Amino acid sequence: MNKTILITGATSGIGEACARKFADNGDKLILTGRNAARLASISDELKAKGTEVITLEFDVRNREQAKASLDSLPEAWQQIDVLVNNAGLALGLEAEYEGDLDDWETMIDTNIKGLLTMTRLVVPGMVSRNSGHIINVGSVAGDAAYKGGNVYCATKAAVKALSDGLRIDVAETAIRVTNLKPGLVETNFSNIRFHGDTDRAATVYQGIQPLTGDDIADVAVYAANAPAHVQIAEVLILATHQASGSVIVRK
Numbered sequence: 001m002n003k004t005i006l007i008t009g010a011t012s013g014i015g016e017a018c019a020r021k022f023a024d025n026g027d028k029l030i031l032t033g034r035n036a037a038r039l040a041s042i043s044d045e046l047k048a049k050g051t052e053v054i055t056l057e058f059d060v061r062n063r064e065q066a067k068a069s070l071d072s073l074p075e076a077w078q079q080i081d082v083l084v085n086n087a088g089l090a091l092g093l094e095a096e097y098e099g100d101l102d103d104w105e106t107m108i109d110t111n112i113k114g115l116l117t118m119t120r121l122v123v124p125g126m127v128s129r130n131s132g133h134i135i136n137v138g139s140v141a142g143d144a145a146y147k148g149g150n151v152y153c154a155t156k157a158a159v160k161a162l163s164d165g166l167r168i169d170v171a172e173t174a175i176r177v178t179n180l181k182p183g184l185v186e187t188n189f190s191n192i193r194f195h196g197d198t199d200r201a202a203t204v205y206q207g208i209q210p211l212t213g214d215d216i217a218d219v220a221v222y223a224a225n226a227p228a229h230v231q232i233a234e235v236l237i238l239a240t241h242q243a244s245g246s247v248i249v250r251k
Contacts, residue, residue: 002026002027002028003027003028003081003082003224004027004028004029004030004077004079004080004081004082005018005022005027005028005029005030005080005081005082005084005224006029006030006032006080006082006083006084006118006122007019007022007029007030007031007032007084007086008032008033008060008084008085008086008087008114008118009032009033009060009086009087009088010029010031010032010033010039010042010086011031011033011034011035011038011039011042012035012038012187012188013185013187013188013189013213014086014137014182014185014187014213014216014217015031015033015084015086015087015213016042016213017212017213017214017216017217018084018086018213018216018217018220018221019031019042019046020046020214020217021214021217021218021220021221022082022217022220022221022224023046023049023051023053025221025225027051027082028051028052028053028077029046029051029052029053029054030053030054030055030056030073030077030080031043031053031054031055031056032055032056032057032058032060032069032087033055033057033087034057034058034059035057036057039055039057040055043055054073054074054077056069056070056072056073057069059114060087060110060114060115060117060118061106061109061110061113061114063117066117066118066121067121070121070122078125079125079129080122080125080126080132081131081132081133082132082133082134082135082224083118083119083122083123083126083132083133083134083135084135084137084220085114085115085118085119085134085135085136085137086137087110087114087115087118088110088111088114088115088137088155088159089106089107089110089111089189089192089193090107090141090149090152090189090192090193091103091104091106091107091152091192091193091195092148092193092194092195093147093148093149093193093194094148095148095150096150096151099150099151103151104151107151107152107155108151108155111152111155111156111158111159112155112158112159112162115136115159115162116162119134119162119166122134123166123170123175126170126173126175127170127173127175130173130174130175131174131175132175132176133175133176133177133178133223133224134163134166134175134176134177134178135178135180135220135223135224136159136162136163136177136178136179136180137159137180137182137216138156138159138160138163138179138180138181139153139156139159139181139182139183139245140181140182140183140236140238140242140244140245141153141156141157141245142155142156142157142158142159142160142181143157143160143181143236143244143245144244144245144246145245146245146246147246149245153245156181159179160179160181160234163177163178163179163234164179167231167233174228176223176231176232177231177233178220178223178231178232178233178234178235179233179234179235180216180219180220180223180234180235180237181234181235181236181237182211182215182216182237182238183211183236183237183238183239183242183245184204184205184208184210184211184238184239184242184248185210185211185212185213185215185216186205186210186211186212187212187213190202190204190205206250207250207251208239208241208242208248208249208250208251209239209240209241210239211237211238211239215237216237219235219237223235
């Protein structure tokens with residue numbers, strides 16, 4: 001049965017890949033993000049292929065904006081079957097004692113508080129229907145800190161804890177909670193981390209074949225379509241020559 005999927009941060013990277021993969025699966029999509037032009041472009045492309053799509057332009061850091069956007073959904077779109085909490089970012093690789101406080105605030109507000117905002121807005125409806133699935137995009141960085149990762153790693157450790165906590169909170173319901181933990185994924189992630197320094201970003205993926213957004217989206221679609229009695233609680237997805245967040249063999 002086709003589902004209604006809400007994907008945050010759907011304008012690039014893993015979020016955009018999820019949009020395309022769920023569209024291929026025949027699902028209806030609610031795509032959110034801050035880039036109106038990208039939302040429109042992706043929406044037009046998917047609609048041309050027969051996918052039903054609604055776009056909502058807002059920043060997950062803005063609770064009022066997020067609530068108003070969800071409240072604006074037509075009645076037929078109010079039942080969200082799958083929430084993909086994908087919006088997130090890393091900024092900087094400085095030592096913790098030299099970090100940029102604005103970068104820290106942006107990461108915490110997006111990766112933790114933004115995820116919590118979307119969870120708080122969407123999951124009560126799932127509980128009332130006794131049906132739904134939350135897919136949080138965490139990271140291998142949440143398993144252990146790596147050099148320069150400090151605050152980003154902490155935010156992704158929080159995603160794991162919040163996913164585990166939510167899974168406990170909804171255990172008496174039929175709702176499922178999945179935490180996806182990607183390793184090296186070649187998207188615009190590193191370009192954002194280095195504030196647009198494309199040359200520095202490119203070095204992150206040198207000497208290894210990294211994952212793609214499609215690789216992570218494949219796992220998300222699989223988890224969402226597992227039999228109702230199967231909960232894919234947590235998946236660590238690494239490139240073949242990556243062993244952990246800090247052990248990467250480059251050739």
